[in-house]
Amino acid sequence: MPELMQFLLSGITVGAVYALVALGFTIIYNASDVVNFAQGEFVMLGGMITVFAYQAGLPLPLAALIAIAATAAAGVAFNKLAIETARGAPVVSLIIITIGASIFIQGVAQVVFDKQLHRLPAFSGDEPLHVFGATILPQSLWVMGGALIVFVGLWVFFTRTLTGRAVLATSNNRLAAQLVGINTNFVMTLSFGLSAAIGALAGVLVTPITLTSYQIGISLALKGFAAAMLGGMGNPKGALVGGIALGLLEALTAGYLSSQYKDAVAFVVILAVLFAMPQGLFGRKAMERV
Amino acid sequence: MSLLVVEGLGIKFGGLHAVKDVGFTLKSGEIVSIIGPNGAGKTTLFNMISGIYLPLAGRVMLNGEDVTGMSPNRLAERGLSRTFQNLQIFQSMTVLENVMAGFHLQARGPVLSDMLGLPGSRRRSREAEAGARLLLERVGLERAAEREAGALSYGALKRLEIARALALRPKVLLLDEPAAGCNAVETEEIDHLIAAVAAEGVSILLVEHDMKMVMRISNHIVVLDYGEKIAEGDPATVSRDKRVIAAYLGAQATEAANADG
Numbered sequence: 001m002p003e004l005m006q007f008l009l010s011g012i013t014v015g016a017v018y019a020l021v022a023l024g025f026t027i028i029y030n031a032s033d034v035v036n037f038a039q040g041e042f043v044m045l046g047g048m049i050t051v052f053a054y055q056a057g058l059p060l061p062l063a064a065l066i067a068i069a070a071t072a073a074a075g076v077a078f079n080k081l082a083i084e085t086a087r088g089a090p091v092v093s094l095i096i097i098t099i100g101a102s103i104f105i106q107g108v109a110q111v112v113f114d115k116q117l118h119r120l121p122a123f124s125g126d127e128p129l130h131v132f133g134a135t136i137l138p139q140s141l142w143v144m145g146g147a148l149i150v151f152v153g154l155w156v157f158f159t160r161t162l163t164g165r166a167v168l169a170t171s172n173n174r175l176a177a178q179l180v181g182i183n184t185n186f187v188m189t190l191s192f193g194l195s196a197a198i199g200a201l202a203g204v205l206v207t208p209i210t211l212t213s214y215q216i217g218i219s220l221a222l223k224g225f226a227a228a229m230l231g232g233m234g235n236p237k238g239a240l241v242g243g244i245a246l247g248l249l250e251a252l253t254a255g256y257l258s259s260q261y262k263d264a265v266a267f268v269v270i271l272a273v274l275f276a277m278p279q280g281l282f283g284r285k286a287m288e289r290v
Numbered sequence: 291m292s293l294l295v296v297e298g299l300g301i302k303f304g305g306l307h308a309v310k311d312v313g314f315t316l317k318s319g320e321i322v323s324i325i326g327p328n329g330a331g332k333t334t335l336f337n338m339i340s341g342i343y344l345p346l347a348g349r350v351m352l353n354g355e356d357v358t359g360m361s362p363n364r365l366a367e368r369g370l371s372r373t374f375q376n377l378q379i380f381q382s383m384t385v386l387e388n389v390m391a392g393f394h395l396q397a398r399g400p401v402l403s404d405m406l407g408l409p410g411s412r413r414r415s416r417e418a419e420a421g422a423r424l425l426l427e428r429v430g431l432e433r434a435a436e437r438e439a440g441a442l443s444y445g446a447l448k449r450l451e452i453a454r455a456l457a458l459r460p461k462v463l464l465l466d467e468p469a470a471g472c473n474a475v476e477t478e479e480i481d482h483l484i485a486a487v488a489a490e491g492v493s494i495l496l497v498e499h500d501m502k503m504v505m506r507i508s509n510h511i512v513v514l515d516y517g518e519k520i521a522e523g524d525p526a527t528v529s530r531d532k533r534v535i536a537a538y539l540g541a542q543a544t545e546a547a548n549a550d551g
Binding site: 160161162165166168169172173175176177178179180181182183184 | 342361362363366367371372378379380381382383387390391392394395397412414415418454455457458
């Protein structure tokens with residue numbers, strides 16, 4: 001029993017990170033129909049910039065803020081320089097551009113930073129807490145709490161504010177959004193900035209647990225993509241549920257089967273979703289009235 | 291003073307002139323109809339005026355400003371709004387939310403105030419909702435306010451799109467076949483609605499196949515055939531024009547002219 005509890009706790013922790021990455025996918029997908037495979041690089045940038053700013057002597061909270069702001073700026077620049085300039089290109093081309101951007105960001109990170117693994121100190125110490133016979137690191141609570149705050153905050157933003165509703169309107173019908181005066185280019189910029197900032201936050205929160213290096217982005221992007229697919233691409237609620245579910249599946253697989261199969265779980269999930277229910281748990285069936 | 295001036299507008303699709311050298315003007319509170327057989331270029335003309343297509347030649351002046359090829363959201367800021375023949379609705383939002391979206395420009399505040407949920411943002415949001423409900427009443431959809439827009443009938447969606455366009459408080463309103471798919475009663479309702487909106491000083495540019503409606507409410511009619519303007523004038527003049535009758539109107543025109551008096 002304590003064993004199961006332990007797996008559940010670590011599953012939720014890593015699931016919260018996947019959920020944040022999936023949320024990044026969701027926001028950009030909604031604004032532009034593009035699956036942004038550079039999403040994992042935002043997580044990497046968040047962790048790496050924090051590490052280097054911290055090593056340069058800045059206090060940790062300030063280093064984290066700088067990392068999030070810089071990553072958001074990178075997201076905006078990515079949209080302005082690579083996505084907006086290719087406007088009118090088919091979505092598949094845009095997706096390939098994001099893969100290129102992912103490789104590019106990795107290369108730059110390798111040059112600007114280094115190829116080493118880096119860690120950050122935990123925010124509130126390394127003394128494990130005991131819950132129902134299992135142990136949990138205080139940093140895990142930071143990860144879960146951070147994810148919760150982001151999801152609640154975004155939910156309020158999307159449902160209660162005009163700008164948030166403009167983003168939803170754009171994802172619903174881009175032309176109609178322009179007709180009512182919504183600046184859809186601004187919505188795109190905002191979405192990339194927001195996605196990048198959320199990714200960076202995930203990177204900052206998780207680095208004390210999992211460490212970071214220039215190449216962690218790819219696997220996180222794939223896991224986050226699997227989570228978003230499972231939940232239903234384009235649905236924030238799906239991102240949350242999909243992320244946590246994938247984290248739990250991974251932790252249980254690693255615990256009861258073998259930790260060698262852990263990374264295979266995400267791919268099994270992608271295949272299963274594509275075969276059985278391509279629209280995911282909360283996705284809408286695409287149907288056009290003709 | 292002409293609110294909208296269209297001069298020498300033209301566009302080619304694959305070497306074919308879809309619209310060629312079309313011009314007309316629209317004064318404040320005036321209803322101008324564009325008519326012509328299917329494929330005459332009416333919707334293409336609309337798409338150029340409303341910033342969906344970039345014209346190859348000519349220009350569009352709105353309130354004295356050259357707005358040729360300006361994006362639809364910037365045209366909306368300048369008071370030009372439109373509806374579509376094939377509908378552009380936010381399908382998965384409710385009817386009320388669709389119209390509230392039309393208040394975007396009036397209700398928008400600083401993004402930061404929005405993110406923080408400051409009281410100003412919430413007040414603007416409430417005002418948008420009240421305004422949207424009034425407009426739904428005006429088009430007779432107040433009882434469908436909370437329904438998902440995608441579930442509405444075609445005729446109801448047409449009216450919803452008009453309500454959303456009116457939410458922008460436009461100076462110029464382009465209506466692309468507002469009465470298509472509506473029954474006789476609904477058509478008459480739309481007819482009254484258009485006249486009432488024009489009476490408030492909004493200029494209306496109309497594409498419509500219901501000739502009785504066009505003849506009844508238009509101040510001025512522009513006739514297109516194969517992308518070119520073949521005639522224009524008041525309804526009586528146009529319906530007597532030989533080229534127009536030959537091109538398109540046929541028996542309907544005589545009938546409408548007789549009905550007119």
